[in-house]
Amino acid sequence: MKKLFLEARFLDLFIEQQALLRQVQRRAAGSRDRDTLHAIREFLDTHYAEPPSLLELARLFGTNDFKLKKGFRELFGTTVFGYVAERRLSVAQQLLLLTDEPVQQVAEAVGFVNPAHFATAFRRRFGQAPSQLRRGPKSQVQELAACS
Known part of the structure; x- marks a missing residue:
């Protein structure tokens, strides 16, 4: 009985050791x-x-x-392409505020093929059309420049 008990205990320890080893490997892979x-x-x-x-x-x-x-x-x-879309719109906002490029060129520069899709996405994200942002108060440009 003693021999069976020791053998079972040994197997329990071996299984525990293997589980810990797998945990360490998962953490390294996760890193x-x-x-x-x-x-x-x-x-x-x-x-x-x-x-x-x-x-x-x-x-x-x-x-x-x-x-x-x-x-x-x-x-x-967020998803990969959700991140890309957010990045495109953020850069577009900066370009619209800091440059005099036409809206269509800004849309193309950030990867939008269709200017109407750009305007829709921009309006959905920022609550105003790209052209309205340009006509907005110049204090927005100053705030953005101060943040950069």
């Missing part, structure tokens, strides 16, 4: 995944006008599209 997702976000910050597809993005960073979609949403609270 690598977070680093990869941060690198992807940085890449999108500079390539927002013409982002690659999810599959191309995943391959570019050595992950799969499922991990990319799931991890990005968990870490940043």
Whole structure:
């Protein structure tokens, strides 16, 4: 009986050790995944006008599209293309406030092919049309310049 008890206890300890080892491996993998997702976000910050597809993005960073979609949403609270859309609109807002480029050129610069889609998305995000932002008070430009 004593021998069976010791053998069972040994197996319990071995199983516990394996479980702890798997936990450590998952944490290390999770850390690598977070680093990869941060690198992807940085890449999108500079390539927002013409982002690659999810599959191309995943391959570019050595992950799969499922991990990319799931991890990005968990870490940043938005989808990959939701992030890209927000980035495009934020840059467009800055360009409209700080430059005299026509609205259509601003739309093209941030990756919108159709100016009407740009105007709709801009209005939905900021509550006013891009042209209205230009006609707004110049204090908005000064506030934005102070933040930069």
